[in-house]
Amino acid sequence: MDVYVKITRWGRHTLLAVCDTDILGKKYEKDGVVFEIKEEFYNGYKTSIEEALALIEQSTIVNLCGRKIVKKAIERGYVHPEAIYEICGVLHAQIIRMV
Numbered sequence: 068m069d070v071y072v073k074i075t076r077w078g079r080h081t082l083l084a085v086c087d088t089d090i091l092g093k094k095y096e097k098d099g100v101v102f103e104i105k106e107e108f109y110n111g112y113k114t115s116i117e118e119a120l121a122l123i124e125q126s127t128i129v130n131l132c133g134r135k136i137v138k139k140a141i142e143r144g145y146v147h148p149e150a151i152y153e154i155c156g157v158l159h160a161q162i163i164r165m166v
Contacts, residue, residue: 070119070136073111074126079166083126084109085119087133095155102154104132120145129162 071091075082086109095102109132116139123129123145131137131146137158140146146160153159 068116068135069113070116070133071109071111072114072119072122073109074122080128081126082128082130083119083122084111084130085122085132085136087135088113090133090157095157097154100154102157102159104157123162126162127164127166129160131160131162132157134158 069088070085071088073084075084086104090104091109092106093104108130116136119136120139120143123140129145131140134157137146137151137160140160140162141148141151145162151158151160
């Protein structure tokens with residue numbers, strides 16, 4: 068399974084944005100909430116879920132979008148299952164490390 072990954076660095080912080088390949092560029096709306104998976108935010112390069120999970124260890128801010136990547140992050144203990152936001156069946160999670 069592949070995902071899109073984009074890494075942005077500034078100072079001592081690293082932002083990792085990861086999304087499932089099947090939702091890149093899509094927009095979801097529910098109850099006045101708009102959830103857009105923008106290419107400029109998520110589309111750095113395509114890689115395996117395993118590599119994306121390894122990149123979490125090197126990141127201070129992580130934005131995960133999509134059922135596949137979020138479920139794997141939960142399985143690995145990076146994200147608590149109750150900390151997930153879901154809109155129109157799309158899962159979203161964030162991780163912030165204090166440094």
